[in-house]
Amino acid sequence: MGTSCEAAEEPENSAHPLRPHRLDDVSFGMLCSAGEARPATRTLLDAEYSRRLLLLRVLVDEVCAHPASVGDLDPAREAWDLLARAQRQRPEAVHRLLMAPQTGLWAAHALRRLRGAQDEEAPLWSDVGGLHALAAAGAVLAGLDFRIRVPAREGAVLLPCLGQAQWDAREPWGVAEVGAHDGTARVRTQGEGPVVQVPTDAAQDGPGWTGLRRLSLSHRGLTLTLTVDDLARYPVIAGTAGPGRLDETALRRWRRGLDRAWRLLVEDHRDSAEALAAGLFSLIPLPPAERFRPRSASASEAFGCVMLSAPEAHVPDAEAAVELAVTLVHEFRHTLLNGLMHLTPLAEDCPDLFHAPWRDDPRPLSGVLHGAFAFSGVARFWRERCARDSGSARERAHFEFALWRREARATLEILHPHPALTATGRRLVRALLADIRSWDADPVPETTLRLAERAAAHQRAAWRAHHVVPAEPTVRAAADAWLRGTRPPLAVTDETGGDVVTDPAGCRLDAFAHLVRLRITDPQAFAGARTGGPRPKDVTPADLAWVAGERTEAAALYAEETARPAAWGGLGLLHGRRGVAERPELLRAVSAAIARGSGRIPPPAELADWLAAAWDDDGGHSGSGSMSQSARWSQSTA
Structure with missing residues (x-):
């Protein structure tokens, strides 16, 4: 550094501080x-x-x-x-x-x-x-x-x-x-x-x-040194409260949990551990979160920092270690991408909002790209666990790998042709896709694949039911046809998503995946939830019945829960007919329009049958598409 308001000197043998950096x-x-x-x-x-x-x-x-x-x-x-x-x-x-x-x-x-x-x-x-x-x-x-x-x-x-x-x-x-x-x-x-x-x-x-305390975790010659920043004044996420000071008991619990996670990373995910040891500097502790739903965050201006919820005290040590390890990898990948984005733009400004299968809320293009990068690494982590774990831990690893391989790939395939990506952004997406496609032949039990497919479809349908608003003329035409007693208009098959309007009530839309994890790792707790015991937040009897394999019961229960938007997603999927399963927001909106016009709420299953006839009548019309495709570019920031 100089002796006035001028640039700093840099330690010997390092890059010049004011020289532009380029990645080789x-x-x-x-x-x-x-x-x-x-x-x-x-x-x-x-x-x-x-x-x-x-x-x-x-x-x-x-x-x-x-x-x-x-x-x-x-x-x-x-x-x-x-x-x-x-x-x-x-x-x-x-x-x-x-x-x-x-x-x-x-x-x-x-x-x-x-x-x-x-x-x-x-x-x-x-x-x-x-x-x-x-x-x-x-x-x-x-x-x-x-x-x-x-x-x-x-x-x-x-x-x-x-x-x-x-x-x-x-x-x-x-x-x-x-x-x-x-x-x-x-x-x-x-x-x-x-x-x-x-x-x-x-x-x-x-x-x-x-004092600002530090933890030093060492295993097999690799050390991770972290500041436990429970004094942080500037929030990682704007508007959030600062952390509370950890007492000695909580600090010891963090040390034990991190030590187990670090050992697992060093033993089984050495490349990831070496990168974390080089670039992860501080942890801002958060209170324990719900099981399988850890809270974590990172920020572009806080390279090397992760906000992270503590493992729950009653969760088995092995499960907690894996959860903490994969969350560290997940957030560190956000840090890496933030660092890359400081060097080169990956996308131009884009007004659209998108579905991100790992989030409850609609996301901008840059946010979806961030998530796809992070969850590519999450899928890779669980792929390794499939080879190393046994028993119920391996069953869960297969489910997580199948789910995130599917979701990351589907998202990247949507991103790849987007015109707002820069050449560098497109190169990044293309390389991630190549990695994920190379895992296609990895064996996953057929039943687990089906569960992953259903979990992905359930989250997407719940998201659409909350956040997608179909075109009003289409909704009005369908409601009028129902009230006249005629067949649904073919126009509904051309309805490709309307606007995306964020619904703040759209929370915890991962209910199906959450329950699959519970059923695999803690069958007794799952059975208890089915019979009136404690249930995870925002999980309903219909969700429990479906994950338990009781499709008829689940459909009937979803029909009783239609005041909850996500129930329309479950109902449409269980109905299983083309169009309705992909457009739960249309089913919900038409039901509401009929109720306004007649003062009576139509039976949900009967309405779903009636509306699905439009796709039966269209002779294979291709307007239905897939949910991920139909919600791509027609979205609004309203």
């Missing part, structure tokens, strides 16, 4: 894969470090151009100079500091605020002052003697990569001083307030100090 063909080929590789990860890390330095340089230039943005803090130039001193003293420590996921989130947030693109309650200087806190943390790590003023929020000063000083405060926003002399660092409040000493090992708690 070997690294790009590794990324265009359903697997993960350490060399490609390191290439992205080099590029991300350059990007962080550029982002920091732009931010400092903006602050220097608007000196009032620092409020009562020291001038930005002084903070920059201190960070430069720290880098000269301990370049590797400052490198780690700048690559910390919270540094990326802070820098992007502060720059948006400086440019007026984002408002919030905190004063601007409090966010801009993250630069001063960054410099203070770098100086502590480098062992410098220094003093600098930093922002305090509700009596707390957060020093990146170190921890947080805390005291009672009456005001939400304030200024404190961080200083060090002869290796002892302290945080002082203004005036005669308290002084908090930073412990020699900052990861340890002390009087007024909460």
Whole structure:
């Protein structure tokens, strides 16, 4: 780093920080894969470090151009100079500091605020002052003697990569001083307030100090070091609450769970483990989630960070280890794709919304591409488990592999011809497709294949019933024909999806797959749910009956549940006739229109039979298509 608002120096033997990065063909080929590789990860890390330095340089230039943005803090130039001193003293420590996921989130947030693109309650200087806190943390790590003023929020000063000083405060926003002399660092409040000493090992708690703890997991010569960031100030997902501090019991539980997952990854998924060891830096812990439905997230500005829910305490250790391992792989693949997208665009702007089989809500093109990349890796993970697991664990692995192989391939085949993909994006999709198609001959039991097909169809039908709005003239014509007692109009066979309008009530649409997992891994719990015991959230008796193989019972129960949109999806699929199974939203909309016109709700099964006759009459008309095809490009962002 220089001595003024200019670009940073880089540690010896590394890429020049301001040199544009390009992926060589070997690294790009590794990324265009359903697997993960350490060399490609390191290439992205080099590029991300350059990007962080550029982002920091732009931010400092903006602050220097608007000196009032620092409020009562020291001038930005002084903070920059201190960070430069720290880098000269301990370049590797400052490198780690700048690559910390919270540094990326802070820098992007502060720059948006400086440019007026984002408002919030905190004063601007409090966010801009993250630069001063960054410099203070770098100086502590480098062992410098220094003093600098930093922002305090509700009596707390957060020093990146170190921890947080805390005291009672009456005001939400304030200024404190961080200083060090002869290796002892302290945080002082203004005036005669308290002084908090930073412990020699900052990861340890002390009087007024909460340390940022790290876990080091080692197995067979491979180590994963993670910051457990339960002090994170800038959210990975905008608008979400920050994590709560883990007590020692919860921290031990996380350590045990991660250790088991890491052993499994190193033993059975070595390439993935090597990539994770190189590029996964921090974990923001979330409370336990529902079984088979872990919550996780990542963000483009937080390279190497994953938000992740804790495994449930009552879940068997082996199941929890696999769930945690595959979720780490899943989110890390999002990190890799974010890194690639920082180097080159994969798609142009596109207004359409799409069905993504791993999500409840409609997704933009970039989101679907992200999911397809991530779930290609998920399918690969379960493919490996098919070869290594036994008993019910292997049965579940076969189901997950069959499901995600199918869903990732179907999504990629829809993406591949999309005109909004760039040449690089199309090359990525083509390579992922080649990987997945190479697994076509992998054996999966026939019954498991059928379950995967039904789970995929059930999720897609439920999604359409919630989010797809058919064309009003088609719905009105069909309702009028029913009320007149005539056959349905052939126009319904040309109805290819109408608009996509996000329904916030469309949640947990994976009910069928969720129940298949429960039936495989815990038959007793599944049987209990069938007989009145505890049921997973948003699972109904109809869903349970269908997964149990009771199709007639399930159809009757879905007919009683039609106030719930997803029930129309199940009803249409169980009806099993062309058109109706693929257009549950049309069946639902026509039923509602008939009820409005007559004051009576038509019997759902009778209506489904009647409407299906349109496809019987069309003589093989091709307008029905498949659900994934028909919802491709005619979607709206309304």
